[in-house]
Amino acid sequence: MQQLKPEDFKSDQMVRWCAGCGDHAILSSVLKALPQIGYKHEDVVFVSGIGCSSRFPYYVNTYGFHGIHGRAMAVASGVKTSNPNLCVWIITGDGDGLAIGGNHFIHLVRRDIDVNLILFNNRIYGLTKGQYSPTSKQGSVTKTSPYGTIEQPFKPGGITIGANGTFFARTIDSTPKISTEILLEAAKHKGTSITEVLQNCVIYNDQTFGDITDRDNRDDRIIMLKHGEPMIFGKNQDKGLLMKDNELHVVHLGENGISEKDLLVHDAHTEFAGIHLLLANMDYPKYPVALGVIRACEAPKSYDVKMEEQIEVIHEKSKIHTIHDLMYSGSTWEVK
Amino acid sequence: MSKQAKVIEIEEVAIRFSGDSGDGMQLAGTLFSDTSALYGNDVSTFPDYPAEVRAPQGTIGGVSGFQVHFGHTQINTPGDYCDVLVAMNPAALKANIRWVKPDGIIIYDADQFDAKNIEKAGYKGDPFLEEDVTGIQVISAPISNLTKESLKDIGLDQKSILRCKNMFALGIVSWLYDRPLEHAVSFFNKKFATKPLLVEANTKVLYDGYYYAETIEAFTSNFKVKPAEIEKGTYRSINGNAAVAWGMMAAAEKADLQLFCGSYPITPATGILEELAARKDLRVKTFQAEDEIAGICTAIGASFAGSLAVTTTSGPGLALKGEAIGLAVMTELPLVIVDVQRGGPSTGLPTKTEQSDLMQALYGRNGESPVVVMAASTPSNCFDYAYMACKIAIEHMTPVILLTDGFLANGTEPWRIPDLNDFPDIKVPRVAPDTQNWQPYARDPETLVRTWAIPGTHGMEHRLGSLEKMNITGTVSYVPENHELMSHIRENKVQKVARDIPPLEIVGDEDADLLIIGWGGTYGHLVTALIEVRREGHKVALTQFNYIYPLPTNTREILGRFKKLLVCEINLGQFANYLRMQHPEYPYRKFNKIMGLPFTVKDLKEAILRNLED
Numbered sequence: 001m002q003q004l005k006p007e008d009f010k011s012d013q014m015v016r017w018c019a020g021c022g023d024h025a026i027l028s029s030v031l032k033a034l035p036q037i038g039y040k041h042e043d044v045v046f047v048s049g050i051g052c053s054s055r056f057p058y059y060v061n062t063y064g065f066h067g068i069h070g071r072a073m074a075v076a077s078g079v080k081t082s083n084p085n086l087c088v089w090i091i092t093g094d095g096d097g098l099a100i101g102g103n104h105f106i107h108l109v110r111r112d113i114d115v116n117l118i119l120f121n122n123r124i125y126g127l128t129k130g131q132y133s134p135t136s137k138q139g140s141v142t143k144t145s146p147y148g149t150i151e152q153p154f155k156p157g158g159i160t161i162g163a164n165g166t167f168f169a170r171t172i173d174s175t176p177k178i179s180t181e182i183l184l185e186a187a188k189h190k191g192t193s194i195t196e197v198l199q200n201c202v203i204y205n206d207q208t209f210g211d212i213t214d215r216d217n218r219d220d221r222i223i224m225l226k227h228g229e230p231m232i233f234g235k236n237q238d239k240g241l242l243m244k245d246n247e248l249h250v251v252h253l254g255e256n257g258i259s260e261k262d263l264l265v266h267d268a269h270t271e272f273a274g275i276h277l278l279l280a281n282m283d284y285p286k287y288p289v290a291l292g293v294i295r296a297c298e299a300p301k302s303y304d305v306k307m308e309e310q311i312e313v314i315h316e317k318s319k320i321h322t323i324h325d326l327m328y329s330g331s332t333w334e335v336k
Numbered sequence: 337m338s339k340q341a342k343v344i345e346i347e348e349v350a351i352r353f354s355g356d357s358g359d360g361m362q363l364a365g366t367l368f369s370d371t372s373a374l375y376g377n378d379v380s381t382f383p384d385y386p387a388e389v390r391a392p393q394g395t396i397g398g399v400s401g402f403q404v405h406f407g408h409t410q411i412n413t414p415g416d417y418c419d420v421l422v423a424m425n426p427a428a429l430k431a432n433i434r435w436v437k438p439d440g441i442i443i444y445d446a447d448q449f450d451a452k453n454i455e456k457a458g459y460k461g462d463p464f465l466e467e468d469v470t471g472i473q474v475i476s477a478p479i480s481n482l483t484k485e486s487l488k489d490i491g492l493d494q495k496s497i498l499r500c501k502n503m504f505a506l507g508i509v510s511w512l513y514d515r516p517l518e519h520a521v522s523f524f525n526k527k528f529a530t531k532p533l534l535v536e537a538n539t540k541v542l543y544d545g546y547y548y549a550e551t552i553e554a555f556t557s558n559f560k561v562k563p564a565e566i567e568k569g570t571y572r573s574i575n576g577n578a579a580v581a582w583g584m585m586a587a588a589e590k591a592d593l594q595l596f597c598g599s600y601p602i603t604p605a606t607g608i609l610e611e612l613a614a615r616k617d618l619r620v621k622t623f624q625a626e627d628e629i630a631g632i633c634t635a636i637g638a639s640f641a642g643s644l645a646v647t648t649t650s651g652p653g654l655a656l657k658g659e660a661i662g663l664a665v666m667t668e669l670p671l672v673i674v675d676v677q678r679g680g681p682s683t684g685l686p687t688k689t690e691q692s693d694l695m696q697a698l699y700g701r702n703g704e705s706p707v708v709v710m711a712a713s714t715p716s717n718c719f720d721y722a723y724m725a726c727k728i729a730i731e732h733m734t735p736v737i738l739l740t741d742g743f744l745a746n747g748t749e750p751w752r753i754p755d756l757n758d759f760p761d762i763k764v765p766r767v768a769p770d771t772q773n774w775q776p777y778a779r780d781p782e783t784l785v786r787t788w789a790i791p792g793t794h795g796m797e798h799r800l801g802s803l804e805k806m807n808i809t810g811t812v813s814y815v816p817e818n819h820e821l822m823s824h825i826r827e828n829k830v831q832k833v834a835r836d837i838p839p840l841e842i843v844g845d846e847d848a849d850l851l852i853i854g855w856g857g858t859y860g861h862l863v864t865a866l867i868e869v870r871r872e873g874h875k876v877a878l879t880q881f882n883y884i885y886p887l888p889t890n891t892r893e894i895l896g897r898f899k900k901l902l903v904c905e906i907n908l909g910q911f912a913n914y915l916r917m918q919h920p921e922y923p924y925r926k927f928n929k930i931m932g933l934p935f936t937v938k939d940l941k942e943a944i945l946r947n948l949e950d
Binding site: 042336 | 370373582795
């Protein structure tokens with residue numbers, strides 16, 4: 001097969017996101033990842049719901065389906081179950097995927113259908129012009145919360161892990177190289193992969209992630225998790241995470257006799273969800289925000305594969321192979 | 337077996353088994369019905385059961401019934417009124433006595449008519465004094481105690497023993513109508529293959545019931561219903577839900593497509609999903625979704641991916657699916673939505689039948705959102721209309737709503753197994769593999785149908801979606817003129833389906849003044865009423881609509897032939913209003929019932945006679 005390039009996956013449609021929107025960078029990361037995943041154009045399907053991010057399928061030159069609000073997870077489940085040979089991606093946002101589509105989100109994860117979901121989290125409703133979303137920080141002042149929200153936000157990682165998810169990763173729109181690496185890991189995962197992208201809405205929620213994306217400070221405020229490596233972060237690589245009294249603690253290497261060997265080593269593959277939940281839910285300023293593949297445990301078998309296998313087994317066992325066989329099975333009688 | 341009593345030959349009989357929902361009345365009724373069908377009678381059945389799995393014992397709310405109508409002649413309905421009512425407790429009597437014919441028979445379990453149960457049923461004293469049973473033969477049978485007596489040495493616990501009492505009742509009725517017992521016994525052998533004690537117990541009680549009826553001399557005669565004159569062929573018993581499932585599987589096989597059903601359980605439609613879920617041997621994929629919306633959305637995804645996709649539901653579910661049906665309209669993908677109608681609004685009467693989703697099916701969506709709407713009219717022709725719904729959906733690249741109802745879904749009748757070769761081919765409008773410059777919304781100029789390109793096909797990569805589409809290219813378009821054009825195209829595309837549907841037919845007297853108009857599941861009752869009214873010397877005609885949107889092309893001409901049009905339906909007049917909209921030039925009379933029950937032939941005959949007069 002001829003090696004495809006990112007441009008090969010670009011569609012001829014004009015990209016209509018606002019200038020400065022984080023979605024542009026995510027699109028570019030996806031376009032970079034796609035040729036490396038190894039599927040042909042025609043075997044890739046992008047499915048989206050409604051919202052700014054959901055315009056995404058129009059911008060990739062694959063099969064695409066722009067659905068209705070909140071239902072991308074359900075449409076994609078149908079596509080993949082119908083034809084497991086396809087490489088299926090879901091593009092959704094914090095409103096589409098976690099509010100109106102929240103039910104489909106958890107059930108997608110629970111079934112562990114082999115699809116890849118990219119959650120564009122900008123903590124705001126952009127397309128409807130600036131109302132708070134299920135991930136908006138408590139107290140956020142928006143058009144529908146002029147005095148600040150009184151709601152607790154969802155943490156997408158917590159929901160995914162709570163729904164027995166087998167893969168959760170997080171990246172930031174402004175680190176496209178990392179995003180591409182993570183998306184490749186997501187694509188490799190056999191089961192539902194959830195990748196949360198912290199994405200800036202330049203118009204309605206500018207700098208919502210400013211405290212962790214700001215170039216001067218970000219290395220002290222985020223931690224890149226890599227499987228098998230100790231949890232070290234900081235501009236000077238002098239900070240780390242350790243577990244004490246069932247809690248995560250940020251420590252400084254060299255202080256109080258702490259060395260690298262005291263730190264946690266990231267095990268993304270463990271089935272034990274507790275540590276992944278703690279890591280996924282870490283928030284600045286108490287903790288650094290975790291990026292990278294937080295959880296990628298070996299999924300037993302994805303839903304779509306199990307369905308095919310069950311059909312094969314039953315088909316093999318049964319004497320009924322046509323509708324004719326079925327109609328004449330069981331109790332029938334002759335009228336002469 | 338010897339019979340002392342005299343045997344009387346009769347044409348048809350209706351029997352209603354009724355008792356507490358734990359009394360096994362559905363099973364007794366089904367065994368009786370299957371036995372009659374195997375014997376060669378024409379049969380129609382209807383279960384009448386509560387929504388509660390086990391409502392409080394002995395109360396009216398917990399009464400479960402099963403009516404079997406069988407005969408020597410053609411049987412089109414389960415019968416309004418029954419010749420025999422089996423009442424296993426006072427509540428069953430109270431709930432069902434209104435359905436007993438004035439010269440009918442009531443057989444009741446005397447042991448269950450104690451003070452406590454009588455009070456629970458809402459009677460003050462002796463039920464047979466409080467109810468008017470003039471002319472009815474009331475037979476008191478100590479069914480519970482005789483069942484206990486019959487099984488006292490068998491080694492079962494008391495609870496299990498009492499579970500067999502339905503078979504005692506079945507035995508009594510089997511003797512009364514000269515039914516063989518072999519079918520029931522072979523059923524026990526299969527059902528309880530690993531529990532020989534239960535086979536023995538049920539068989540013994542069944543025979544003891546039979547001999548009891550023969551012995552007691554309470555019945556002055558027993559009755560013989562000769563086999564019916566039925567078309568030759570191989571038959572089986574089928575209900576509407578199974579017939580829908582099988583019709584869709586037949587269409588998938590004929591079209592050489594994989595069948596995918598995305599659905600959420602809902603009474604009374606669940607049987608279709610269950611039937612399909614069992615058919616992995618035919619490679620059917622079923623997806624039990626997290627809700628009604630996901631049910632239809634997974635089906636739309638599967639349709640995009642190239643499956644024959646269906647979703648099944650009932651009224652409340654159809655309401656939830658509305659937005660997604662619009663998505664299928666916009667994306668012009670084949671999709672079949674089966675709505676097994678039940679009593680509404682809201683949760684309404686889940687286990688009862690109604691025809692009140694018609695307007696919802698036609699118009700219950702945002703925007704101009706035309707879909708094909710059709711309706712099956714008998715339990716077995718659910719197979720044919722499910723097949724046709726799939727054929728139309730595929731060939732016209734459109735959603736199709738198929739309406740059935742609780743009556744058709746659960747009603748059973750003998751079905752002559754059809755030959756699939758007699759069914760029309762299904763042509764899948766796939767893009768030809770070597771097509772150059774394919775455009776997703778380019779159409780056949782005659783049918784306005786676009787072609788179907790399936791993910792995995794090289795060179796046909798395209799995007800579909802819920803936003804308005806530019807004609808031909810299928811890209812997103814906000815152009816005002818294009819929206820108007822596309823609205824007309826979508827409407828005309830569905831209208832053109834009319835060319836593929838059969839003309840409306842008339843049953844009865846072509847030169848009558850009065851045309852009875854029905855649609856969907858009321859056919860059996862309407863045609864029975866028609867036959868009876870004509871037998872009494874009146875001229876009358878009937879037409880039954882199976883295709884509602886679009887209407888058959890000769891609709892106007894047929895309606896114009898008659899002086900009086902009487903639209904009969906189980907709602908407040910939705911089809912009459914629809915006809916008024918489509919053909920305002922005619923006056924329409926209405927006959928409506930909305931009790932959660934099928935029509936009774938008696939009510940229909942009265943309505944017909946009344947309308948013949950004025």
